[in-house]
Amino acid sequence: MDFMELSQLLLGLDYEINNEKDLQLDVNDIIYDSRKAQPETLFLSIHGIDLNGDDYVLDAYERGCRIFILEQELQDLPTDTTVVLVSDTRQALSKMSANFFGHPSKEMTVVGVTGTKGKTTVANYIKKVLCGVGINAGVIGTMGIFYNDQEIETINTTPESYELNKTMRAMLDAGVTAVAMEVSSGGLMMNRVDDIDFDIGIFTNLSLDHIGPREHPTFEHYRDCKSRLFNLCKYGIINADDEYAEYMIEHATCPTTTYSVHHASDYQAHDIQLTRDGWHLGVAFTYDHKGEKTQTHISTPGEFSVLNALAVLATTQYLGVPKDEILKTLSRVTIDGRVEVLPVLDDVTVVIDFAHNGISLENVLTTLLDYHPKHLICVFGSIGNRAIIRRKELGDVAAKYCDVAVLTADNPDREDPQIIIDEIAESFVDSKCKVLKIADRSEAMYEAMKLAQPGDMVVIAGKGHEKYQVIDGKHVFYDERAEVIKAAERVKKEK
Ligand SMILES: CC(=O)N[C@H]1[C@@H](OP(=O)(O)OP(=O)(O)OC[C@H]2O[C@@H](n3ccc(=O)[nH]c3=O)[C@H](O)[C@@H]2O)O[C@H](CO)[C@@H](O)[C@@H]1O[C@H](C)C(=O)N[C@@H](C)C(=O)N[C@H](CCC(=O)O)C(=O)O
Numbered sequence: 059m060d061f062m063e064l065s066q067l068l069l070g071l072d073y074e075i076n077n078e079k080d081l082q083l084d085v086n087d088i089i090y091d092s093r094k095a096q097p098e099t100l101f102l103s104i105h106g107i108d109l110n111g112d113d114y115v116l117d118a119y120e121r122g123c124r125i126f127i128l129e130q131e132l133q134d135l136p137t138d139t140t141v142v143l144v145s146d147t148r149q150a151l152s153k154m155s156a157n158f159f160g161h162p163s164k165e166m167t168v169v170g171v172t173g174t175k176g177k178t179t180v181a182n183y184i185k186k187v188l189c190g191v192g193i194n195a196g197v198i199g200t201m202g203i204f205y206n207d208q209e210i211e212t213i214n215t216t217p218e219s220y221e222l223n224k225t226m227r228a229m230l231d232a233g234v235t236a237v238a239m240e241v242s243s244g245g246l247m248m249n250r251v252d253d254i255d256f257d258i259g260i261f262t263n264l265s266l267d268h269i270g271p272r273e274h275p276t277f278e279h280y281r282d283c284k285s286r287l288f289n290l291c292k293y294g295i296i297n298a299d300d301e302y303a304e305y306m307i308e309h310a311t312c313p314t315t316t317y318s319v320h321h322a323s324d325y326q327a328h329d330i331q332l333t334r335d336g337w338h339l340g341v342a343f344t345y346d347h348k349g350e351k352t353q354t355h356i357s358t359p360g361e362f363s364v365l366n367a368l369a370v371l372a373t374t375q376y377l378g379v380p381k382d383e384i385l386k387t388l389s390r391v392t393i394d395g396r397v398e399v400l401p402v403l404d405d406v407t408v409v410i411d412f413a414h415n416g417i418s419l420e421n422v423l424t425t426l427l428d429y430h431p432k433h434l435i436c437v438f439g440s441i442g443n444r445a446i447i448r449r450k451e452l453g454d455v456a457a458k459y460c461d462v463a464v465l466t467a468d469n470p471d472r473e474d475p476q477i478i479i480d481e482i483a484e485s486f487v488d489s490k491c492k493v494l495k496i497a498d499r500s501e502a503m504y505e506a507m508k509l510a511q512p513g514d515m516v517v518i519a520g521k522g523h524e525k526y527q528v529i530d531g532k533h534v535f536y537d538e539r540a541e542v543i544k545a546a547e548r549v550k551k552e553k
Pocket residue numbers: 090091092093103104105106107108109110111114213214215216217218219242243244245248268272273
């Protein structure tokens with residue numbers, strides 16, 4: 059990376075510096091993790107959720123850093139240091155990263171998708187629609203960063219501002235002209251997208267999630283973080299069916315358009331009909347836009363899929379993609395691990411899905427029930443060490459809608475999966491749903507498919523596209539899709 063003068067890096071920030079002359083110093087990288095510090099880089103200290111970056115300032119110094127961006131003066135800093143004081147180092151990281159990488163988002167079309175559910179699906183569909191008409195588009199989100207032939211893993215759904223600006227610069231240099239990205243509430247809360255120039259922001263929906271000591275203190279805080287996207291973008295696209303649609307529109311500082319199934323809106327769907335063609339499950343519907351009715355069909359089932367499709371339509375039409383091209387892509391493509399049917403058994407429908415909280419599992423199960431399976435069998439577990447509330451939510455939903463629930467491990471982390479399973483099982487005490495407890499996930503899949511009779515549906519929920527299982531704080535390789543295929547092969551051999 060080229061060097062940049064400190065004064066240029068700090069453009070747009072209010073700060074105090076201990077020696078004005080040092081503004082002319084050259085910096086060759088911004089570091090916020092002392093373990094990556096080197097001479098000629100600057101260290102920016104973040105007061106984190108678990109740790110305080112101030113405790114690592116000396117570590118960065120020992121590794122050669124001499125410029126420090128801090129929120130407060132530190133006693134034990136050696137005298138040969140340049141100290142820049144700012145009011146909020148996360149905000150400073152965002153601005154400085156945008157300056158350092160030359161504000162790449164300003165040179166691209168950027169679409170941000172926020173909401174409790176649907177972010178990955180909508181962002182990936184947008185990329186596919188744009189690529190379908192020859193626009194070089196990339197996507198950033200839970201499944202990773204994808205552009206051209208690049209596939210890069212991400213730690214966070216919305217990467218830190220430094221990584222985000224660096225990635226967008228690399229994308230731009232590789233010819234990418236549009237980016238669809240997931241904007242998590244955590245990303246908004248931690249200022250990761252403060253200096254991203256969003257052309258469009260999308261709001262899919264809002265429900266109780268991500269509340270806890272390490273995430274949002276209250277639901278209102280969660281809601282308000284999400285609504286910030288509509289102060290950062292130039293145009294908002296809002297799901298009018300959601301309870302919080304009005305709130306988002308009222309708090310937006312940009313013009314907005316709406317989509318819906320149940321309420322009046324600018325893109326309003328009706329006459330929704332489930333379709334089934336061999337292995338494929340989908341939905342046919344009509345939507346009204348500016349007085350024009352259009353009939354269409356998408357390859358993912360469920361009312362929520364119609365809403366996701368409308369969000370994609372509104373977005374890509376606004377970006378100038380011809381309607382027919384959008385509808386063509388929507389009718390053909392599916393998103394990995396999102397209500398995805400795997401054609402692995404002859405007369406049983408096997409679906410993998412990423413649903414890992416109550417509301418998304420309920421959406422998937424009720425959608426599949428609309429196809430009137432003989433029996434609905436669900437394999438699922440729940441995450442260890444956090445989001446404990448999901449165990450009851452998921453259990454209650456499965457107990458209400460399923461004939462059989464096979465409880466298993468899903469990222470148990472440092473907890474014993476058997477204990478998580480027992481906690482989920484409490485939901486089934488008064489339910490007619492039969493419960494099996496099989497901690498080994500591959501065995502659980504196998505038992506569920508072995509049990510299934512012709513006409514049944516088996517949904518394997520929670521991991522979707524994931525290729526790992528979190529065990530004892532580590533990501534251990536576990537390819538969900540491959541494991542489903544293997545388990546189905548075993549069942550077929552034995553039949
Ligand atoms: C709990 C949490 O949100 N942590 C996120 C946060 O970490 P943090 O800044 O709090 O880090 P910390 O561990 O307390 O350390 C504080 C500082 O000390 C530094 N440090 C630490 C050790 C050392 O030796 N030297 C050093 O300099 C660290 O680099 C850091 O700058 O900021 C990091 C950089 O942005 C994130 O990668 C990290 O995400 C963790 C992995 C995480 O799980 N986050 C989840 C909650 C999250 O963000 N999820 C959302 C999706 C969910 C939603 O919708 O909100 C997401 O976008 O992924």
